[in-house]
Amino acid sequence: MRIASVLLPDAGSVRVGRVVDDVVHVLDASDSVLDLLRAGTLLEAGADALSARAVPLDSVRLLAPLQPPTVRDFVTFEEHVEGMRQLAGVPDAWYAAPAFYFSNPYATLGPADDVPMPPGSAVLDFELEVAAVIGRGGRDLTPEQGTAAIAGFTIMNDWSARDLQAAEMQVGLGPAKGKDTATTLGPWLVTADEFTDLDLALEARVDGRVVGTDRLSNMAWTFGDLVAYASRGTEVRPGDVLGSGTCGHGGCLGELWGRGASHDELPPLRPGSVVSLSVEGIGTLTSRVVPGVAPTPIPPASRRGSKASLLSPSDSNDAFLPPERAHR
Amino acid sequence: MRIASVLLPDAGSVRVGRVVDDVVHVLDASDSVLDLLRAGTLLEAGADALSARAVPLDSVRLLAPLQPPTVRDFVTFEEHVEGMRQLAGVPDAWYAAPAFYFSNPYATLGPADDVPMPPGSAVLDFELEVAAVIGRGGRDLTPEQGTAAIAGFTIMNDWSARDLQAAEMQVGLGPAKGKDTATTLGPWLVTADEFTDLDLALEARVDGRVVGTDRLSNMAWTFGDLVAYASRGTEVRPGDVLGSGTCGHGGCLGELWGRGASHDELPPLRPGSVVSLSVEGIGTLTSRVVPGVAPTPIPPASRRGSKASLLSPSDSNDAFLPPERAHR
Known part of the structure; x- marks a missing residue:
């Protein structure tokens, strides 16, 4: 079955729909596709959808099927x-x-x-x-x-x-x-x-x-x-x-x-x-x-040298560092 | 203020707490740190926490301060x-x-x-x-x-x-x-x-x-x-x-x-x-x-040659490919 997330033209509400040919059967509940996946009820909801009201597919705006967590x-x-x-x-x-x-x-x-x-x-x-x-x-x-x-x-x-x-x-x-x-x-x-x-x-x-x-x-x-x-x-x-x-x-x-x-x-x-x-x-x-927007600028990298004096004078890990790195 | 997520020893419930020295003031509400951040009420909740019950810091289990979305x-x-x-x-x-x-x-x-x-x-x-x-x-x-x-x-x-x-x-x-x-x-x-x-x-x-x-x-x-x-x-x-x-x-x-x-x-x-x-x-x-677990094995890569015959014979993008790639 084809499961869509649709924005309905009437109320501007987002609903889960099942697409069949050129119509979409729209579920009444406001659960999202992600909610249904988490509940483990997507297939059940999709089966139920066949008895839900059908609207023309071209009357709705298709959203991403879900907003994925990752x-x-x-x-x-x-x-x-x-x-x-x-x-x-x-x-x-x-x-x-x-x-x-x-x-x-x-x-x-x-x-x-x-x-x-x-x-x-x-x-x-x-x-x-x-x-x-x-x-x-x-x-x-x-x-x-x-x-x-x-x-x-x-x-x-x-x-x-x-x-x-x-x-x-x-x-x-x-x-x-x-x-x-x-x-x-x-x-x-x-x-x-x-x-x-x-x-x-x-x-x-x-x-x-x-x-x-x-x-x-x-x-x-x-x-x-x-x-x-x-x-x-x-x-x-x-x-x-x-x-x-x-x-x-x-x-x-x-x-x-x-x-x-x-x-x-x-x-x-x-x-x-x-x-x-x-x-x-x-x-x-x-x-x-x-077209997109121009990048909001950020400053260039601060080079390390400018801040070396902030380092703690007691670098007790010097034993692991080559001589030119130790005791900075 | 120091905001922690704590697992309480009594009910095993997770609560937001404000840590002050060696005690944690525990909020009654079940909102998580992420909920409070989304609501924009973290500082307010932290201020309120000072009048909430205090438990010894070493009596709770500290969880990650939040489960970040990204x-x-x-x-x-x-x-x-x-x-x-x-x-x-x-x-x-x-x-x-x-x-x-x-x-x-x-x-x-x-x-x-x-x-x-x-x-x-x-x-x-x-x-x-x-x-x-x-x-x-x-x-x-x-x-x-x-x-x-x-x-x-x-x-x-x-x-x-x-x-x-x-x-x-x-x-x-x-x-x-x-x-x-x-x-x-x-x-x-x-x-x-x-x-x-x-x-x-x-x-x-x-x-x-x-x-x-x-x-x-x-x-x-x-x-x-x-x-x-x-x-x-x-x-x-x-x-x-x-x-x-x-x-x-x-x-x-x-x-x-x-x-x-x-x-x-x-x-x-x-x-x-x-x-x-x-x-x-x-x-x-x-x-x-x-110690961790051993890796669950997955098969090695399928090399491309084994499946070349599955390619569609009509490769209408051949114009963009060098001759040895076209008409495979």
């Missing part, structure tokens, strides 16, 4: 890594375990939301991913338990400010500001029972032109593996989002730039650009880029 | 970066902006919690940091607004599995699993009004032996700058934690190993190790390392 974004498509790192190659460590980073959950946007240019960025990119949404939390799960923990799937556009990302990743952290302004989820959550396998066709279009096509089965690990790895030594909780990572074969402009496409041929996204991501069995997520 | 960890001490990257040096990008990553909010532990060895790690380290806790949320804040947004400060031990971290950072993401099992906060939140400046003495001890001493004023940016940068193009929200990054001059073992201390001289933490972090004006956060 967003983990993985990197599971070898072709994406290869394209993004043309000179460096795919590091051995990539094959050892499904690497991920935590992304900003406050950046979550829905299918009807325009995407502002991130402050200070001139090189915006999209990333075509599929996101798994956790239904049942757990700790130190096996891959089988990880698969069973997934409530459903949605499309994820992991908007990427490549210029900000390149700068911060020189420090070896993140990315953070490179991914901080927008992550679009939608158009709805399709419950896991709808899929017999996950060999789904993926397609990305920019301004109507196809730039990427891949299949979800090219992930190097299953979503169950990702959930297991995410929960190792910690927890996954209901509503957590786990992104597949960007698919290959043009799942973002960065991969194609890495393989030699020029910015003239394939320009970075700019205000007015329209990106459509389609995933077989889920739907299409279309977003428009709009 | 944890951003910065890297603002130049000496730490220099020590951790002996060969590589401090990258220019480090000086350009305060780099950070999002860490796992589910890893939050309190001052009474033992710290399990992360699954699969044999090289555990501590990191001595000070964390700012957001009181008032906002978007695109100035540094001045960022300073005003801070409700208070607590001590943060950013436990780091150096072996896991080194592996995943070769992929250029995170760290994630290297920091996933434990981040200790405590012993309480000291409200921002208690500090006339933040030139605070910092000290780290392992098994009673001083290994690190620095001053918080050696941060290259102020916490207000960090909040401003964090909110650029997005939001900070009440309860968000922003870590200063590890202080220099032995704020973690990794810095000292980077400067030449051997594992024989300064061994990685192991079950039984006791780490005490002291911050002037806040207090001391002492944690004991205990």
Whole structure:
């Protein structure tokens, strides 16, 4: 079943709806998708929804299917890594375990939301991913338990400010500001029972032109593996989002730039650009880029020398430091 | 004022308390510190607490002062970066902006919690940091607004599995699993009004032996700058934690190993190790390392070749790909 979060035109209230063809059956209760996941009653609510009032799908505004408590974004498509790192190659460590980073959950946007240019960025990119949404939390799960923990799937556009990302990743952290302004989820959550396998066709279009096509089965690990790895030594909780990572074969402009496409041929996204991501069995997520705000300035780094005199004179850890560092 | 989250011995209930010397005044209401921050009533509740019943501090179990919705960890001490990257040096990008990553909010532990060895790690380290806790949320804040947004400060031990971290950072993401099992906060939140400046003495001890001493004023940016940068193009929200990054001059073992201390001289933490972090004006956060669980295995990466036949035969983005990639 297709579960959406909808803003109703009448009262401006947000409700959970079940999408069937071109109508949405709207639940009366004000519980959010996240509330239903936490209560373990999403499927039950979805079944009940069929007897709830139906409104035309095009009369409501679709919001992100949920506001996730956390967003983990993985990197599971070898072709994406290869394209993004043309000179460096795919590091051995990539094959050892499904690497991920935590992304900003406050950046979550829905299918009807325009995407502002991130402050200070001139090189915006999209990333075509599929996101798994956790239904049942757990700790130190096996891959089988990880698969069973997934409530459903949605499309994820992991908007990427490549210029900000390149700068911060020189420090070896993140990315953070490179991914901080927008992550679009939608158009709805399709419950896991709808899929017999996950060999789904993926397609990305920019301004109507196809730039990427891949299949979800090219992930190097299953979503169950990702959930297991995410929960190792910690927890996954209901509503957590786990992104597949960007698919290959043009799942973002960065991969194609890495393989030699020029910015003239394939320009970075700019205000007015329209990106459509389609995933077989889920739907299409279309977003428009709009102007953003200028960065609010912060001062440059204070260099250490200016404050050395503030150090305590009794540095009792000098035994561990080389002579030029001790007794400063 | 010192605001703590306490587990009461009688009913096992969790309450907000105000610590005054060796007693804690316990609020009757069940609102958490996070609830009070969101309501904007933390200072009011803290003032009211003085007329609430007092129990001996040593009769309660101190929990993490709050369960933060998000944890951003910065890297603002130049000496730490220099020590951790002996060969590589401090990258220019480090000086350009305060780099950070999002860490796992589910890893939050309190001052009474033992710290399990992360699954699969044999090289555990501590990191001595000070964390700012957001009181008032906002978007695109100035540094001045960022300073005003801070409700208070607590001590943060950013436990780091150096072996896991080194592996995943070769992929250029995170760290994630290297920091996933434990981040200790405590012993309480000291409200921002208690500090006339933040030139605070910092000290780290392992098994009673001083290994690190620095001053918080050696941060290259102020916490207000960090909040401003964090909110650029997005939001900070009440309860968000922003870590200063590890202080220099032995704020973690990794810095000292980077400067030449051997594992024989300064061994990685192991079950039984006791780490005490002291911050002037806040207090001391002492944690004991205990054994953890073995990693639940996940399968190795599926190599791409095995699935190439699943690709759609009509790759309409071939125009952007070099010939050897097109028409696969």
